Amino acid sequence: MKHEKEVDEMQGRTESELDALLESSEQISIHRLVASLKDEPIDLARRSRLNERVLQMAHRSERRRKLFRIWSPTLGLGAAAALTLVLIVPRQASVTVTNGAQEAAIATTLKDDSVAKDVEGAGVIDMDAEQESNAEAFTKNADRADDGQ
Amino acid sequence: MSCRPICAVFATLAFASVGSAQIGNRAQLATAPDFLRNALNAGGLSYTGTRTVEFLTGQRWRTHTEYVTHQGARTRIEVAVARGKGPVAVEDGTQRWEYFPGRNEIEQLPARNDDSIRRLAGQVASHIRERWTIGQEDGGEVAGIATKLAVFTDRRGVVRERLYIDPQTGMILKRIVYDLAGAEKAGFRYETIDYTASIPEQAFALNFPGAKVVTVHERLSRIQRRLGFFTNRLRSSRYRLDSVKEFKAGTENGIAQFYSIGDRKFAVVQTRGPLDPGKLRQLSSPKTNVYTCQRNGETIAIVGEIDERSLEEISRDLTQVNP
Numbered sequence: 110m111k112h113e114k115e116v117d118e119m120q121g122r123t124e125s126e127l128d129a130l131l132e133s134s135e136q137i138s139i140h141r142l143v144a145s146l147k148d149e150p151i152d153l154a155r156r157s158r159l160n161e162r163v164l165q166m167a168h169r170s171e172r173r174r175k176l177f178r179i180w181s182p183t184l185g186l187g188a189a190a191a192l193t194l195v196l197i198v199p200r201q202a203s204v205t206v207t208n209g210a211q212e213a214a215i216a217t218t219l220k221d222d223s224v225a226k227d228v229e230g231a232g233v234i235d236m237d238a239e240q241e242s243n244a245e246a247f248t249k250n251a252d253r254a255d256d257g258q
Numbered sequence: 259m260s261c262r263p264i265c266a267v268f269a270t271l272a273f274a275s276v277g278s279a280q281i282g283n284r285a286q287l288a289t290a291p292d293f294l295r296n297a298l299n300a301g302g303l304s305y306t307g308t309r310t311v312e313f314l315t316g317q318r319w320r321t322h323t324e325y326v327t328h329q330g331a332r333t334r335i336e337v338a339v340a341r342g343k344g345p346v347a348v349e350d351g352t353q354r355w356e357y358f359p360g361r362n363e364i365e366q367l368p369a370r371n372d373d374s375i376r377r378l379a380g381q382v383a384s385h386i387r388e389r390w391t392i393g394q395e396d397g398g399e400v401a402g403i404a405t406k407l408a409v410f411t412d413r414r415g416v417v418r419e420r421l422y423i424d425p426q427t428g429m430i431l432k433r434i435v436y437d438l439a440g441a442e443k444a445g446f447r448y449e450t451i452d453y454t455a456s457i458p459e460q461a462f463a464l465n466f467p468g469a470k471v472v473t474v475h476e477r478l479s480r481i482q483r484r485l486g487f488f489t490n491r492l493r494s495s496r497y498r499l500d501s502v503k504e505f506k507a508g509t510e511n512g513i514a515q516f517y518s519i520g521d522r523k524f525a526v527v528q529t530r531g532p533l534d535p536g537k538l539r540q541l542s543s544p545k546t547n548v549y550t551c552q553r554n555g556e557t558i559a560i561v562g563e564i565d566e567r568s569l570e571e572i573s574r575d576l577t578q579v580n581p
Contacts, residue, residue, distance in 0.1 A: 211529055214505055214508075215527050222525075224314075225444070228446060
């Protein structure tokens with residue numbers, strides 16, 4: 110658009126005005142700069158190198174396409190196997206808010222056992238196991254009573 | 259697809275470090291005082307004695323007196339009770355039998371033999387590694403024998419253990435264990451000791467006619483049935499079931515199965531209802547890890563001083579067996 114506007118402006122000028130513009134100092138300095146540029150012949154070796162690079166890049170992308178064709182089923186199988194493992198393997202129980210009573214009871218039971226075994230060694234006898242018989246007998250008797258009814 | 263072979267490989271690799279740790283322990287123990295090293299190698303003694311054992315369970319101190327007979331790897335321990343017969347434990351180096359007169363049953367378990375000495379050796383090596391101070395003092399007389407005292411003080415300056423050792427035999431005649439804050443939590447003391455007593459062969463046999471012999475696995479199944487739990491346990495023989503204990507948390511019951519693999523100990527805990535592994539880890543001893551999973555609506559926690567990945571591998575061996 111801007112270029113068309115400039116052309117229109119130029120067409121509106123007289124020949125003498127255009128000559129004056131061509132002889133302006135700016136136009137002369139640009140003319141000198143262009144004239145000072147050397148004429149370079151086209152570097153065929155460089156073009157050849159560029160062509161080689163383009164060929165190499167084409168080969169590389171072809172190789173990538175082949176690798177992708179080979180690996181994509183393998184990656185798919187791997188992803189499927191990982192998903193299967195995630196589904197089969199028992200999962201960590203979800204984080205839950207508890208009042209801590211159960212955790213405290215477990216921690217105490219395990220610590221007590223560890224200390225007792227550490228200190229007493231061969232001597233440690235689970236004295237609660239002696240009372241367990243009473244609980245067992247009570248359960249059995251209750252079962253019998255239930256059966257009798 | 260079974261993942262058991264892979265699990266076995268992982269577990270084997272995970273526990274392969276135990277051997278190298280033992281070599282490391284030997285190097286640490288070489289720097290321990292002589293009388294302490296003697297005590298850690300005094301498994302083969304013969305003696306009879308009476309000892310008082312005390313330990314804190316929850317908020318309650320438990321105290322009992324034991325009559326001990328020891329010869330090499332064999333041990334007999336009778337618990338003194340006010341009236342009638344008390345429980346009796348006998349070990350022959352590989353097996354252990356505990357007789358409970360109340361239920362007229364003999365429970366068959368793996369031997370503990372010098373387990374406590376082996377664990378103590380591991381702890382002493384660990385204390386040396388962690389730059390605890392091992393003080394040597396005159397321990398005074400225990401059971402009529404002049405003792406040497408080893409005092410273990412942690413890096414914060416808190417006394418964590420006292421061992422009163424007979425310097426002639428290496429026998430630990432008194433032991434006091436303290437908690438992190440330095441409060442007493444367990445201990446024992448020999449009241450009498452006789453290294454020259456003649457020990458009859460039948461001392462290491464249990465002779466209780468009519469008593470039923472139950473294995474630790476049978477007892478586990480029985481407790482699981484009684485408390486209405488599934489018969490979940492570790493299937494592989496690599497994991498040795500050492501003992502079983504039931505516990506109560508408020509109105510809920512739970513079962514703790516204590517296992518060992520080599521020198522490592524861990525527990526498989528069966529409970530109902532939700533369990534916060536983070537909270538459990540926080541309440542346990544500092545190096546403890548916890549792995550939890552759900553089985554048949556039960557919450558299973560695997561707890562031990564073992565890395566979490568190995569605990570997860572162990573969880574894959576959990577099987578519901580037919581009792």
